[in-house]
Amino acid sequence: MSPRQPRILIxxxxxxxxxxxxxxxxxxFFDGLADLVVMDSPNxxxxxxxxxxxxxxxxxxxxxxxxxxxxxxxVFDEEIIDALAETGTVKWIAHNGAGYDQIDVSRCANxxxxxxxxxxxxxxxxxxxxxxxxxxxxRNYAWAEQSLRQGTFKSxxxxxxxxxxxxxxxxxxxxxxxxLRLAHLVHAFPMRVVYYSRxxxxxxxxxxxxxxxxxxxxxxxxxxSLHVPLxxxxxxxxGEKEIRVMKKGSIIVNxxxxxxxxxxxxxxxxxxxxxxxxxxDVYPNEPLVNPRLLEFPQNVLLxxxxxxxxxxxxxxxxxxxxxLRDFLRDGQGNDLIPELRSKL
Amino acid sequence: MLPCVLLCGEIEYVQDEFKEMFHGIAEVVHLVxxxxxxxxxxxxxxxxxxxxxxxxxxxxxxxxxxxxxAPLIHALADTSxxxxxxxxxxxxxxxxxxxxxxxxxxxxxxxxxxxxxxxxxxxxxxxSCLRHFSMAERSLRSGxxxxxxxxxxxxxxxxxxxxxxxxxxxxLRFAHLAHAFPMRIVYFSRxxAESVPDWCEYVSSVExxxxxxxxxSLHVPLxxxxxxxxGEKEIRTLRRGSxxxxxxRxxxxxxxxxxxxxxxxxxxxxxxDVYPDEPRVDxxxxTFPQCTLLPHIGGESAESWxxxxxxxxxxxxxxxxxxxxxxxxxxxxxxxxxxAIL
Numbered sequence: 001m002s003p004r005q006p007r008i009l010i011x012x013x014x015x016x017x018x019x020x021x022x023x024x025x026x027x028x029f030f031d032g033l034a035d036l037v038v039m040d041s042p043n044x045x046x047x048x049x050x051x052x053x054x055x056x057x058x059x060x061x062x063x064x065x066x067x068x069x070x071x072x073x074x075v076f077d078e079e080i081i082d083a084l085a086e087t088g089t090v091k092w093i094a095h096n097g098a099g100y101d102q103i104d105v106s107r108c109a110n111x112x113x114x115x116x117x118x119x120x121x122x123x124x125x126x127x128x129x130x131x132x133x134x135x136x137x138x139r140n141y142a143w144a145e146q147s148l149r150q151g152t153f154k155s156x157x158x159x160x161x162x163x164x165x166x167x168x169x170x171x172x173x174x175x176x177x178x179x180l181r182l183a184h185l186v187h188a189f190p191m192r193v194v195y196y197s198r199x200x201x202x203x204x205x206x207x208x209x210x211x212x213x214x215x216x217x218x219x220x221x222x223x224x225s226l227h228v229p230l231x232x233x234x235x236x237x238x239g240e241k242e243i244r245v246m247k248k249g250s251i252i253v254n255x256x257x258x259x260x261x262x263x264x265x266x267x268x269x270x271x272x273x274x275x276x277x278x279x280x281d282v283y284p285n286e287p288l289v290n291p292r293l294l295e296f297p298q299n300v301l302l303x304x305x306x307x308x309x310x311x312x313x314x315x316x317x318x319x320x321x322x323x324l325r326d327f328l329r330d331g332q333g334n335d336l337i338p339e340l341r342s343k344l
Numbered sequence: 345m346l347p348c349v350l351l352c353g354e355i356e357y358v359q360d361e362f363k364e365m366f367h368g369i370a371e372v373v374h375l376v377x378x379x380x381x382x383x384x385x386x387x388x389x390x391x392x393x394x395x396x397x398x399x400x401x402x403x404x405x406x407x408x409x410x411x412x413x414a415p416l417i418h419a420l421a422d423t424s425x426x427x428x429x430x431x432x433x434x435x436x437x438x439x440x441x442x443x444x445x446x447x448x449x450x451x452x453x454x455x456x457x458x459x460x461x462x463x464x465x466x467x468x469x470x471x472s473c474l475r476h477f478s479m480a481e482r483s484l485r486s487g488x489x490x491x492x493x494x495x496x497x498x499x500x501x502x503x504x505x506x507x508x509x510x511x512x513x514x515x516l517r518f519a520h521l522a523h524a525f526p527m528r529i530v531y532f533s534r535x536x537a538e539s540v541p542d543w544c545e546y547v548s549s550v551e552x553x554x555x556x557x558x559x560x561s562l563h564v565p566l567x568x569x570x571x572x573x574x575g576e577k578e579i580r581t582l583r584r585g586s587x588x589x590x591x592x593r594x595x596x597x598x599x600x601x602x603x604x605x606x607x608x609x610x611x612x613x614x615x616x617d618v619y620p621d622e623p624r625v626d627x628x629x630x631t632f633p634q635c636t637l638l639p640h641i642g643g644e645s646a647e648s649w650x651x652x653x654x655x656x657x658x659x660x661x662x663x664x665x666x667x668x669x670x671x672x673x674x675x676x677x678x679x680x681x682x683x684a685i686l
Binding site: 020124125128129131132135136139141142144145147148149153154155157159160161162163164165166184185187188189286287289294300301302303304305308309310311312313 | 357460461464465467468471472474475477478480481482483484485489490493495496497498499500501502503520521523524525622623625630636637638639640641644645646647648649
């Protein structure tokens with residue numbers, strides 16, 4: 001009998017053994033490196049019991065985590081991080097997703113647990129989603145589709161409210177991987193691209209104009225698209241003040257996290273027409289959607305589809321598993337999150 | 345006495361510019377007819393359209409006076425001095441250009457004016473179909489969040505093959521936008537286009553185009569040779585799971601064949617802006633939730649409306665002033681030497 005290998009926990013959705021696409025890759029990556037254990041707890045209590053010495057998740061050294069696991073065991077808050085730390089063996093959480101606001105990363109830092117995410121793998125699919133929202137808001141396509149399906153074809157639609165994409169100004173808040181990819185896609189029309197980031201981006205092409213304040217960005221944008229992660233300092237980053245500085249008739253697109261916008265301020269601005277429409281893929285309290293958003297036929301509302309397609313989902317799983325494998329093999333995964341980089 | 349120009353369809357966005365353009369150049373008469381017979385009898389002396397030399401035409405006029413088919417063209421030629429029809433729109437399939445050719449009436453359209461807007465609409469339809477976004481929006485608005493959307497059925501845009509039928513202004517513009525991802529671009533046109541970027545790969549037949557494309561997009565005008573050109577054979581040559589986009593004219597596609605292919609899943613979805621018999625939409629199309637259906641708004645933006653109106657009016661004015669305008673439709677270009685001049 002071979003010596004007992006380290007164990008890694010696959011902590012995803014309840015379907016299909018927790019990985020959706022990358023079963024073959026998982027087998028290949030960890031063959032001879034680690035045993036895979038599937039997290040099958042129906043609730044948090046069962047999960048915490050399983051982590052204890054002698055429990056079903058005993059001797060786990062690394063975890064593959066997907067946000068869908070929160071449906072059963074909740075987010076990786078202080079309680080769970082502490083329980084993981086207490087095992088003495090868990091040292092790496094490989095998160096599947098670019099946004100890791102569901103993990104208490106400062107607690108992880110405190111307890112010596114590393115966290116990786118999957119930047120890059122989400123960029124194309126999320127930027128494509130943002131592009132769709134930008135185009136649809138400017139041209140009122142959502143309204144038009146609703147009108148057709150209600151049997152009124154195009155009567156009732158006002159072409160004067162629909163605008164070309166070409167020549168309008170896209171303001172990008174946060175020029176990371178996704179923001180940069182969106183910039184590239186709209187540059188094909190071209191839209192004029194302006195951006196604001198905490199730091200001026202070294203990678204930005206010369207046609208991406210840096211603006212040195214959020215207020216300045218709002219003033220210049222016909223369409224403002226949000227691409228910042230959710231952290232304490234980005235909650236309600238776009239609020240009443242920022243929205244009112246935008247031109248009348250402007251559009252906000254959000255594929256980042258719902259809480260980055262002050263939803264009440266946004267709805268007020270829709271009600272008085274200051275914002276002509278919003279394109280959203282995320283909401284403060286998913287899957288709940290504020291019903292008032294539905295009252296505006298010109299709003300384009302997607303149910304967090306950002307990376308929902310089989311091609312990107314496969315990339316993301318593989319990326320997260322790669323981080324986990326590299327941790328096991330080399331002691332470190334590539335996509336260690338920024339907050340933890342300075343600690344090493 | 346000033347010549348008359350007749351508006352068969354109203355000017356909506358450039359009324360001020362319009363007044364200025366024709367001030368002192370022509371009398372403007374509006375369509376007051378409520379039937380075809382009234383229209384046809386109104387060019388005679390003392391009729392409301394007496395003295396009309398040129399028409400501005402919108403497709404909306406067909407609701408009242410019918411399309412500009414051969415009988416109408418012949419009647420116009422017989423009873424009026426009309427020798428120029430300035431169509432607002434790039435599609436002029438509602439005008440019988442052969443009859444116009446026979447009778448020495450020239451027709452202009454407004455190519456280019458809605459290329460960007462229409463290509464943008466095609467891009468929207470493509471993203472929506474590949475990612476099932478239309479279905480997702482409806483699912484959210486009906487209160488079921490993402491259910492029943494299934495990520496397993498959807499795909500990235502990047503890396504897929506886009507097949508373009510007809511690499512004219514709109515097709516090329518759409519190719520450019522798709523190339524940003526990038527998609528692989530293949531195309532078929534009656535003639536291999538000359539100034540085409542090297543990333544547009546020419547294929548020598550519609551059949552070959554269908555074999556290669558993950559997404560097939562139609563950008564040919566509707567005429568006798570293109571009606572029904574995408575039928576059972578072409579659709580079945582596409583790979584199973586392909587996507588069909590149409591922002592051109594509904595009748596280019598055999599709708600029954602298309603619906604059969606949706607029913608058995610051979611086509612995973614279709615993205616349509618046009619239908620054979622607008623504004624009627626075959627109710628069966630609404631039963632395929634993954635499809636994206638727009639009500640012929642492909643070229644409809646505030647900006648393109650202005651551009652189109654100004655372009656058509658410009659052609660009208662040039663004819664009135666100098667006997668010839670621009671944007672003569674391809675079928676009539678060779679007849680220029682014979683055109684009637686004021």
